[in-house]
Amino acid sequence: MNKQATAQSARLLYGSSEYNADILYFSKVFVPDAFIALEVGGKRLGVFGALEYGRMVKESKLDLVLSLEEYQEKAKELFRKKGVGPTEIIRVLAKEYNINNFLVAENFPVGLAFDLKKARLHIQVIKGPFFPEREIKSKAEVLELKQGNAASAVGIRAAEEALRHTIIKGNQLYLDGKVLSSQRLRGLVDIACLQAGAIPHNTIVAGGGQACDPHCIGSGPLRPNELIIVDVFPRLTTSGYHGDMTRTFLRGKATEAQEKLVSTVQEAQKKALSKVKEGITGAEIHGIVVDYFIKSGFITKKVNNHYEGFFHGTGHGLGLDVHEAPRVNASNKEGLKLDTVVTVEPGLYYPGVGGCRIEDVVQVKRNGYEMLSNYHYAWQID
Amino acid sequence: MNKQATAQSARLLYGSSEYNADILYFSKVFVPDAFIALEVGGKRLGVFGALEYGRMVKESKLDLVLSLEEYQEKAKELFRKKGVGPTEIIRVLAKEYNINNFLVAENFPVGLAFDLKKARLHIQVIKGPFFPEREIKSKAEVLELKQGNAASAVGIRAAEEALRHTIIKGNQLYLDGKVLSSQRLRGLVDIACLQAGAIPHNTIVAGGGQACDPHCIGSGPLRPNELIIVDVFPRLTTSGYHGDMTRTFLRGKATEAQEKLVSTVQEAQKKALSKVKEGITGAEIHGIVVDYFIKSGFITKKVNNHYEGFFHGTGHGLGLDVHEAPRVNASNKEGLKLDTVVTVEPGLYYPGVGGCRIEDVVQVKRNGYEMLSNYHYAWQID
Numbered sequence: 001m002n003k004q005a006t007a008q009s010a011r012l013l014y015g016s017s018e019y020n021a022d023i024l025y026f027s028k029v030f031v032p033d034a035f036i037a038l039e040v041g042g043k044r045l046g047v048f049g050a051l052e053y054g055r056m057v058k059e060s061k062l063d064l065v066l067s068l069e070e071y072q073e074k075a076k077e078l079f080r081k082k083g084v085g086p087t088e089i090i091r092v093l094a095k096e097y098n099i100n101n102f103l104v105a106e107n108f109p110v111g112l113a114f115d116l117k118k119a120r121l122h123i124q125v126i127k128g129p130f131f132p133e134r135e136i137k138s139k140a141e142v143l144e145l146k147q148g149n150a151a152s153a154v155g156i157r158a159a160e161e162a163l164r165h166t167i168i169k170g171n172q173l174y175l176d177g178k179v180l181s182s183q184r185l186r187g188l189v190d191i192a193c194l195q196a197g198a199i200p201h202n203t204i205v206a207g208g209g210q211a212c213d214p215h216c217i218g219s220g221p222l223r224p225n226e227l228i229i230v231d232v233f234p235r236l237t238t239s240g241y242h243g244d245m246t247r248t249f250l251r252g253k254a255t256e257a258q259e260k261l262v263s264t265v266q267e268a269q270k271k272a273l274s275k276v277k278e279g280i281t282g283a284e285i286h287g288i289v290v291d292y293f294i295k296s297g298f299i300t301k302k303v304n305n306h307y308e309g310f311f312h313g314t315g316h317g318l319g320l321d322v323h324e325a326p327r328v329n330a331s332n333k334e335g336l337k338l339d340t341v342v343t344v345e346p347g348l349y350y351p352g353v354g355g356c357r358i359e360d361v362v363q364v365k366r367n368g369y370e371m372l373s374n375y376h377y378a379w380q381i382d
Numbered sequence: 383m384n385k386q387a388t389a390q391s392a393r394l395l396y397g398s399s400e401y402n403a404d405i406l407y408f409s410k411v412f413v414p415d416a417f418i419a420l421e422v423g424g425k426r427l428g429v430f431g432a433l434e435y436g437r438m439v440k441e442s443k444l445d446l447v448l449s450l451e452e453y454q455e456k457a458k459e460l461f462r463k464k465g466v467g468p469t470e471i472i473r474v475l476a477k478e479y480n481i482n483n484f485l486v487a488e489n490f491p492v493g494l495a496f497d498l499k500k501a502r503l504h505i506q507v508i509k510g511p512f513f514p515e516r517e518i519k520s521k522a523e524v525l526e527l528k529q530g531n532a533a534s535a536v537g538i539r540a541a542e543e544a545l546r547h548t549i550i551k552g553n554q555l556y557l558d559g560k561v562l563s564s565q566r567l568r569g570l571v572d573i574a575c576l577q578a579g580a581i582p583h584n585t586i587v588a589g590g591g592q593a594c595d596p597h598c599i600g601s602g603p604l605r606p607n608e609l610i611i612v613d614v615f616p617r618l619t620t621s622g623y624h625g626d627m628t629r630t631f632l633r634g635k636a637t638e639a640q641e642k643l644v645s646t647v648q649e650a651q652k653k654a655l656s657k658v659k660e661g662i663t664g665a666e667i668h669g670i671v672v673d674y675f676i677k678s679g680f681i682t683k684k685v686n687n688h689y690e691g692f693f694h695g696t697g698h699g700l701g702l703d704v705h706e707a708p709r710v711n712a713s714n715k716e717g718l719k720l721d722t723v724v725t726v727e728p729g730l731y732y733p734g735v736g737g738c739r740i741e742d743v744v745q746v747k748r749n750g751y752e753m754l755s756n757y758h759y760a761w762q763i764d
């Protein structure tokens with residue numbers, strides 16, 4: 001890398017690529033501990049300790065892999081002090097690359113930012129996405145997202161098959177002679193995801209009243225004749241991209257109220273999907289769902305200590321983060337960009353009747369969308 | 383909660399408890415999206431949108447669950463603006479609870495911190511651990527950590543059993559007629575962990591030269607007569623506590639050099655463990671390992687683009703984070719506190735001979751330690 005004579009700006013990242021999707025996007029390699037990464041003069045560099053150095057030389061896609069120990073020595077000499085940390089290393093880099101302005105993400109650690117400011121380095125926080133290009137998914141990324149959703153589908157299939165094999169006795173479901181609980185069914189879903197190459201996190205298998213809390217993961221026995229939400233959003237072990245799909249099942253006999261609930265959610269998803277294309281706003285898509293639910297008699301309100309009806313967004317971006325830009329909700333008044341990837345997941349939740357959510361993943365196209373998830377919509381298992 | 387007349391300090395957290403262990407420690411519930419949490423006047427409160435509100439009332443251990451929508455309305459009214467975010471909500475809370483100083487962690491997001499400062503709120507960054515008490519593990523936490531390590535042991539056993547069932551043909555290992563690769567063996571380990579209730583992340587199953595990069599997770603066929611490192615650090619799905627254990631195996635015949643490498647690491651771990659007790663520093667324990675390796679003829683140095691020898695810390699704290707305080711390395715000159723939990727994991731890495739690491743987890747006691755992990759040390763499978 002050419003070291004510049006004229007002062008320049010640089011993007012600065014600090015964290016672990018296992019927990020920070022921007023850093024993973026930047027480095028393309030999983031690193032469990034925090035490290036310094038810089039984009040300066042069009043080149044990407046990272047600073048790694050001995051533990052990671054050799055691996056980074058081989059595995060990372062960075063243009064330059066620097067040795068933390070070497071930079072610690074430089075910092076000790078330059079600042080004539082023994083204990084040096086990220087602040088001093090970054091000060092050395094600022095000097096070497098003649099950087100007079102560090103661009104950092106909103107979630108950059110404040111402790112380090114304050115220390116850098118104290119050392120008279122200029123820190124500029126970028127509002128919103130740090131890598132706006134992360135929204136737009138390349139063909140390679142779409143393949144990853146399809147693979148992630150294939151893993152979700154494998155998980156959902158495992159749940160459906162298990163429910164199909166249950167025997168109903170009284171108010172319980174029995175699989176292979178033992179009561180089927182949310183935990184047990186989640187275990188089957190999670191193992192199926194892992195076998196498909198993706199790590200599951202807090203997979204939702206929630207029935208009855210529990211399913212009326214959209215993020216309740218579910219516990220205890222699953223019941224016949226209750227709506228059971230199965231929401232599966234595993235992360236590919238290789239690349240870190242996600243799947244995110246939801247289906248709602250019912251083992252036994254549905255009531256009229258349950259049938260109306262599910263068919264309304266199905267229809268809402270169809271209506272929302274039919275509007276997806278480049279330029280429509282997240283708020284417009286969300287509004288279609290909201291209006292349709294109201295028109296169908298499903299009112300949203302706060303009742304005592306909980307909400308009923310439809311009280312989450314219609315969707316969100318999906319990629320290295322399971323929830324990322326762009327949002328498909330009332331707040332997003334910007335048109336969806338070509339090749340962004342979003343979930344479409346309307347839901348209705350009424351304690352007494354049950355909860356239903358149906359979720360798929362699409363890529364936004366000029367005149368519509370491409371479906372990246374694939375699973376049937378049959379839900380009654382009798 | 384009594385709202386105070388005199389101004390007071392409050393701890394402020396903002397993030398997702400799935401990615402931030404302090405927030406999980408504080409809220410005791412997994413929430414995938416960022417939320418505001420406060421500790422003020424000895425009470426803990428959180429602000430949640432409709433999607434999470436009902437679940438938080440039921441599941442979280444917070445003293446007070448506030449509705450984000452209600453606080454958005456308050457903020458809109460107070461600041462006479464339409465678009466309100468975390469900054470405005472926190473300003474409302476500052477007013478309601480008469481808070482004149484917000485204590486935040488080093489990893490608090492800088493964007494929000496700068497906005498709060500702009501709004502003339504006082505932000506004080508706490509250096510080091512935000513909840514120092516997280517280091518000290520209670521009896522309940524020790525049970526979780528034992529369970530996490532039991533899951534690690536189940537994973538390691540799956541690897542050992544699979545290796546034992548392999549057939550050696552030429553330079554390959556065959557399991558059930560198919561070549562055994564790192565990926566395939568990792569799959570078996572990961573499924574075993576999941577069945578034991580813990581989610582695996584980047585499990586290391588690396589042989590030969592790959593094992594000489596301590597964080598290389600391994601890929602491609604595993605070979606006979608090579609050292610294979612199996613490092614398993616899954617997270618309990620229920621509580622978020624981790625296991626973290628490593629064993630090194632060899633299927634076939636070990637060379638003298640491999641035998642010496644492994645027996646030296648085993649002996650180093652014993653020596654390190656024998657010194658663990660309240661008050662000894664991480665640096666002292668690490669120094670014992672470093673000295674023993676040098677005395678045994680194992681020199682650490684940088685060779686071209688990689689390091690050889692022993693070039694990572696001897697251990698780290700283990701809890702809701704897989705790497706947390708206290709560190710057992712050259713930098714930690716503070717005495718280990720009673721009831722902290724650390725790994726002890728010396729390793730040696732020499733391309734050509736191979737890599738070996740042996741890792742267990744202990745709780746620091748007044749006159750020694752309690753072992754929280756349990757697996758045998760036999761390593762040759764012939």
